[in-house]
Amino acid sequence: MIKFENVSYSYTGNNSEGLEGINLTIGDGECILLCGRSGCGKTTFTRMVNGLIPHFFPGELSGRVLVNGMEISKTPMYQIAGQVGSVFQNPRTQFFNTDTDSEIAFGIENAALPIDELRSRVKQTERDLNIEVLAGRSIFELSGGEKQKIAFASVYAMNPNIYLLDEPSSNLDIDAIEELKDTLRRLKKQGKTILVAEHRLYYLMDVIDRAVYFENGRMEHIYSPDKLMVLPATEREKLGLRATGLSDIELSQAQEKPGNSVLKLKNVSVHYKKNKILKNLNFSAKSGEVIGIIGHNGVGKTSFSRTICGLHKELTGQITMNDVPLNRNALMKQSYLVMQDVNYQLFAESVEKECTIGIKEPDMELARSVLQELELSSFLQHHPNTLSGGQKQRLAVAVSMVSGKEILVFDEPTSGLDYDNMMRVARLINRLALMEKIVFIATHDLEFVCQTCSRVLYLDEEERQYEKRKSN
Amino acid sequence: MSAFSLDPRTKLFLLIASVLSATMAPNLTYELGLVLLIAVFALSCKKTRTALLGTVVYVILYLLTNAVVINAGESVQAVLLAFFGLIHKVYPCGFIGVVIIGTTKISEFLSAMNKLHAPKSFTIPFAIMLRYIPTIREDWHFIKDAMRLRDVSPNIKGLLRRPAMTLECVYVPLMMTASKAADELSIASVTRGIENPMARTCYTEIRFRISDVLAASCFLAYFILGRFL
Numbered sequence: 001m002i003k004f005e006n007v008s009y010s011y012t013g014n015n016s017e018g019l020e021g022i023n024l025t026i027g028d029g030e031c032i033l034l035c036g037r038s039g040c041g042k043t044t045f046t047r048m049v050n051g052l053i054p055h056f057f058p059g060e061l062s063g064r065v066l067v068n069g070m071e072i073s074k075t076p077m078y079q080i081a082g083q084v085g086s087v088f089q090n091p092r093t094q095f096f097n098t099d100t101d102s103e104i105a106f107g108i109e110n111a112a113l114p115i116d117e118l119r120s121r122v123k124q125t126e127r128d129l130n131i132e133v134l135a136g137r138s139i140f141e142l143s144g145g146e147k148q149k150i151a152f153a154s155v156y157a158m159n160p161n162i163y164l165l166d167e168p169s170s171n172l173d174i175d176a177i178e179e180l181k182d183t184l185r186r187l188k189k190q191g192k193t194i195l196v197a198e199h200r201l202y203y204l205m206d207v208i209d210r211a212v213y214f215e216n217g218r219m220e221h222i223y224s225p226d227k228l229m230v231l232p233a234t235e236r237e238k239l240g241l242r243a244t245g246l247s248d249i250e251l252s253q254a255q256e257k258p259g260n261s262v263l264k265l266k267n268v269s270v271h272y273k274k275n276k277i278l279k280n281l282n283f284s285a286k287s288g289e290v291i292g293i294i295g296h297n298g299v300g301k302t303s304f305s306r307t308i309c310g311l312h313k314e315l316t317g318q319i320t321m322n323d324v325p326l327n328r329n330a331l332m333k334q335s336y337l338v339m340q341d342v343n344y345q346l347f348a349e350s351v352e353k354e355c356t357i358g359i360k361e362p363d364m365e366l367a368r369s370v371l372q373e374l375e376l377s378s379f380l381q382h383h384p385n386t387l388s389g390g391q392k393q394r395l396a397v398a399v400s401m402v403s404g405k406e407i408l409v410f411d412e413p414t415s416g417l418d419y420d421n422m423m424r425v426a427r428l429i430n431r432l433a434l435m436e437k438i439v440f441i442a443t444h445d446l447e448f449v450c451q452t453c454s455r456v457l458y459l460d461e462e463e464r465q466y467e468k469r470k471s472n
Numbered sequence: 473m474s475a476f477s478l479d480p481r482t483k484l485f486l487l488i489a490s491v492l493s494a495t496m497a498p499n500l501t502y503e504l505g506l507v508l509l510i511a512v513f514a515l516s517c518k519k520t521r522t523a524l525l526g527t528v529v530y531v532i533l534y535l536l537t538n539a540v541v542i543n544a545g546e547s548v549q550a551v552l553l554a555f556f557g558l559i560h561k562v563y564p565c566g567f568i569g570v571v572i573i574g575t576t577k578i579s580e581f582l583s584a585m586n587k588l589h590a591p592k593s594f595t596i597p598f599a600i601m602l603r604y605i606p607t608i609r610e611d612w613h614f615i616k617d618a619m620r621l622r623d624v625s626p627n628i629k630g631l632l633r634r635p636a637m638t639l640e641c642v643y644v645p646l647m648m649t650a651s652k653a654a655d656e657l658s659i660a661s662v663t664r665g666i667e668n669p670m671a672r673t674c675y676t677e678i679r680f681r682i683s684d685v686l687a688a689s690c691f692l693a694y695f696i697l698g699r700f701l
Contacts, residue, residue: 050663081665092610093656096603102579105675107664109579118675140606154664311617336621343648344611345618347641357637358622385648399622 002026002049002162002193007063009044009053019044020217022063026195028161031188033204034197036214037240037418042197045214046164048072049195051080068161082111085155089167089416091147100137100150107158125157129183143297145176152183162193169200170416173297173444177203199418201244205229213239240419243447259287259436261322263407268317270303277303281317283457287406287436290429292449295459301442304459305409308440309335335407336400340415342392345399346384351376354384354395355402363402370401374428390421394428408432409440414448426451477517480584482684483572486513487565489691494564498701504534506564509694513687514571522574526567533559578603582666583674596666600657607653608646615645
């Protein structure tokens with residue numbers, strides 16, 4: 001049982017994301033969804049259960065959090081670890097080992113189980129979670145979804161009573177999300193308590209028992225899944241929540257204004273370490289179009305994006321712009337990739353300088369007007385690192401506009417975003433389309449695709465590559 | 473047996489032996505021998521690429537130093553030899569360090585340190601640092617792409633042409649992502665009980681084998697040999 005008794009918390013040196021006056025009791029075997037806008041306090045809530053607050057994040061805590069009778073603030077982390085298992089959002093930085101078996105064993109090694117027990121638990125875990133194919137592999141060759149499964153397995157091997165998942169789906173494709181759902185069902189059957197903090201709601205609706213809605217650090221509502229499902233779309237959007245079912249996503253009419261430039265791919269094949277990943281792609285895109293690139297993890301969305309930007313070396317075929325063939329360098333000059341983690345592409349010490357780095361004779365007028373357009377003009381002298389995630393993303397887009405790029409590729413621009421922020425990105429992309437840019441969006445986020453794309457390029461492993469109008 | 477795998481404690485011994493041999497090396501040829509010995513060690517751990525690269529670079533350095541000694545004028549010699557001297561002392565240690573880091577699993581390292589009764593306040597941050605190294609390699613791919621799209625060349629040529637900016641474009645994003653990555657790695661480890669004071673066990677068994685004795689005695693013998701030259 002988890003019990004919050006009048007709990008308030010604020011992070012040291014940060015006024016947001018704290019919690020206030022939380023009273024909640026969660027029974028054994030319950031599955032709870034924690035939802036609300038980014039920064040509403042749901043992650044903070046999970047951190048109070050797994051002990052990261054107050055042991056890892058210093059701050060001001062009042063009230064008591066009890067988990068199975070232990071008072072969290074007085075129990076050392078390693079004891080909490082035996083009761084509460086945590087799975088996080090970013091699959092890249094959840095690993096301690098470089099091979100899968102050692103990683104699964106990591107938690108139970110720390111608990112000092114004897115070696116025979118370690119072996120049998122690892123085997124049992126791999127069998128239970130159907131991941132025997134991943135046994136004995138190097139972590140670096142796994143896809144995001146597979147990494148997530150190993151992270152899960154490592155926690156599962158410790159056999160905790162309570163599972164905490166913080167945005168577990170943000171790097172997963174649709175199939176992997178289905179598998180995650182199966183795993184959650186299995187845990188529920190075993191009588192485990194599950195807490196999931198999530199923005200994507202649709203896959204959880206028939207697993208959860210209650211949904212707790214947070215706003216500005218307060219617990220505002222508790223919904224049953226049925227109640228949440230019948231919430232009218234307008235009200236749900238007012239709460240900043242994403243769709244509760246894939247079927248109720250409405251297609252918004254993308255503002256299409258086809259321009260004159262045409263990008264053409266003729267018989268393009270892309271290789272990666274001797275493997276052909278994309279075969280004989282024929283495809284054309286007009287300026288003003290927004291094209292979604294979807295498909296499973298590891299099917300080549302990233303390679304496709306990098307090819308369009310002239311970053312991928314191993315390719316055959318021809319890419320032309322207005323019937324002029326472009327080599328890699330010319331492509332690189334015309335195009336820009338907005339990465340999933342934009343931190344990699346911001347280099348300067350101020351927003352203003354960021355826009356002109358690498359340009360020989362920068363046009364300051366243009367830079368200012370672009371920043372104005374993207375609502376960044378009040379941050380000219382700020383360091384890019386002090387901006388919020390969304391602002392960083394807009395800054396990266398501003399950079400592309402100042403350097404006169406015509407083709408923009410977004411890699412998972414909405415991973416981990418709530419409804420409001422997703423709509424903000426959607427509006428940004430529609431604006432780019434009106435400026436007659438060619439926009440590509442590589443994503444798993446179908447809700448977002450429906451909001452923005454005029455066409456979808458569906459990449460599939462079996463050499464079938466379709467192009468679909470949005471209507472199907 | 474797939475690869476010649478050593479107990480991390482033995483590897484620590486090899487590192488110390490190499491450091492001592494290098495600092496007390498009687499002459500350059502002895503250092504070359506040490507590098508070759510490390511290369512053999514790397515080969516036996518199936519780190520063929522590291523072994524070859526490490527040897528080739530050192531042989532070039534060795535020949536270069538000899539050429540300076542024979543051909544250059546006295547003042548040039550004084551400047552260059554001081555510089556080369558430092559490199560020759562550091563090189564073998566760096567080389568064996570790379571091989572050891574590349575072949576040691578984090579869980580092995582943690583358990584071995586446990587057996588040596590090293591304090592957790594030292595081993596945990598060190599383990600997180602070791603784990604952070606491969607993420608830099610992944611980061612580098614992203615950063616390279618980002619630089620190219622901004623018309624900054626991520627190579628030696630770019631570095632020579634616009635050194636300040638090229639360096640900035642590498643370290644700024646690395647710093648920005650490093651603190652986040654280190655935090656997330658720490659969180660992932662403390663929530664799985666890395667701070668447990670009990671002696672942790674290890675999935676891959678670690679104990680001294682014949683191969684440990686063999687490797688340790690080779691390096692020890694080489695060190696003693698150096699004392700008699």
